[in-house]
Amino acid sequence: MKLSDVLIKPILSEKANKQSEKMNRYAFVVDRKANKLEIKRAVEAFYGVQVEEVNTMVMPSKLKAKYTKSGFLVGRKPAKKKALVTVAEGEKIDLYDNV
Numbered sequence: 001m002k003l004s005d006v007l008i009k010p011i012l013s014e015k016a017n018k019q020s021e022k023m024n025r026y027a028f029v030v031d032r033k034a035n036k037l038e039i040k041r042a043v044e045a046f047y048g049v050q051v052e053e054v055n056t057m058v059m060p061s062k063l064k065a066k067y068t069k070s071g072f073l074v075g076r077k078p079a080k081k082k083a084l085v086t087v088a089e090g091e092k093i094d095l096y097d098n099v
Contacts, residue, residue, distance in 0.1 A: 006034045006042040010095045011082065024087045026095070032058070032081045039083045047093045053086040 010016075011027035019025040030039055036054040043051050061079040065072065087093060 001031065001034060001038055003038070003042040003045050006031055006038050007046065012095060019084075020093075020095075024089065024091070026085050026087065026093050028083045028085065030056070030081050030083045032079070034081070034083075036083075039085065043085050043093075049091040049093055050088040051085055052088050055084040055086075057082050057084075 008029045008031065011029060013027075016027040019027070026043075028039075028043070034042075036056060039054050039056070040051045043049065043054075058081050059079060062077045063074065064077055065074045067073075
C-alpha cells in the first residue's frame with residue numbers, strides 16, 4: 001500500500017484537540033487495510049515527526065433513518081478505521097496550516 005493512500009484525513013474535534021495539547025496524541029481516519037507500521041511510516045513521512053505509538057480502532061457502520069415527506073428513508077453510514085498517533089515529546093503536528 002502506498003503511503004499516500006494510508007492517511008485519509010485528520011480528525012478535528014474537541015476531544016482530539018485536547019489530546020493533542022495534553023498528550024501529543026493526534027487522531028486520523030485511515031484506510032481500513034492499513035496496519036500500525038504503515039500508519040507510523042505515513043505520519044513520519046508526511047509530517048516529519050517521530051512517532052512513538054499507534055493505536056487503531058475500527059468503528060462499525062451505523063444504520064441511519066429519517067422521516068421525510070416522501071416516507072421513511074433508511075441508509076447506512078460506512079465503517080471506518082481510526083488511528084491515534086502519539087508523537088515524541090517536544091514535537092508537534094500543525095493540522096491547521098492548510099485551513
